[in-house]
Amino acid sequence: MLVSAQEMLQKAKAGHYAVGQFNINNLEWTKAALSAAEELRSPIILGVSEGAGKYMTGYKTVAAMVKAMIGELNITVPVALHLDHGSYEGCKKCIEAGFSSIMFDGSHLPIEENVEKTTELVAICREKGMSLEAEVGSIGGEEDGVVGMGECADPQECKRIADLGVSMLAAGIGNIHGVYPENWPGLRFDVLADIQKLTGELPLVLHGGTGIPDDMIKQAISLGVSKINVNTECQIVFAQATREYIEAGKDQQGKGFDPRKLLLPGTEAIKEKVKEKMEIFGSVGKA
Ligand SMILES: [Zn+2]
Secondary structure, eight states, X not given: OBOOSHHHHHHHHHHTOOEEEEEOOSHHHHHHHHHXXXXXXXXEEEEEEHHHHHHTTOHHHHHHHHHHHHHHTTOOSOEEEEEEEEOHHXXXXXXXXXXXXXXXXOTTSOHHHHHHHHHHHHHHHHHHTOEEEEEESOOBXXXXXXXXXXXXXXXXXXXXXXXXXXXXXXXXXXXXXXXXXXXXXXXXXXXXXXXXXXXXXXXXXXXXXXXXXXXXXXXXXXXXXXXXXXXXXXXXXXXXXXXXXXXXXXXGSTTTTSHHHHTHHHHHHHHHXXXXXXXXXXXXXXX
């Protein structure tokens, strides 16, 4: 069933594990992620960026597909449908479309404006029983054409946003979106510890989960991270499996060109990747 991410993340924080947010791009992605969650009895957050929402023809299409698929596939684990890096306007659209969770990314705004808009959205989400993720300190790398600087969040600003009543907080701690460069110095656990000290029980979110070594992921979870976003990694394994299928000439054998056959290796690769991540995050059997 579609639920807010609030309860699943509070449980994760208390239980010292993390729930994965897996970004979806189409029907195959959604099916792979939901099936993985059900098989491993794990809660799951399906992330939708504004770009992916547009690609899938709009948030209403996405919400209708996800809700219907939960029913048709008999998915019984908690599923949250979450807008990833939403603008103020995008958040409003997703609230209307029936999402169960939104992220308002006001990290590029002056702190006063971030506070003002986050406050307004907190009130709406509370009324609707939805969860809200806020962001302080931009997260580096490239996402939907938006390039961040990879700074670390100011713990005092984190506390200020946390105190507005958000459900979860994303804070830059040296993490970046996409593939990490060779010379990446690693996560700033000192900054994470300072943020955690000031924000207490609030679940913290780690963006840019692709390529962070497993031991760093586990340390981050021990320091209060309860939601980890995975996007690029699923895209890479999907592309790789599809390329292998084509390069092996399988699309030219029999009816190998049938999209249901052509897209199957990639879909299975996503499912395996999601399962692998759930094991690392510790969310298996927590549904
Ligand atoms: Zn992100």
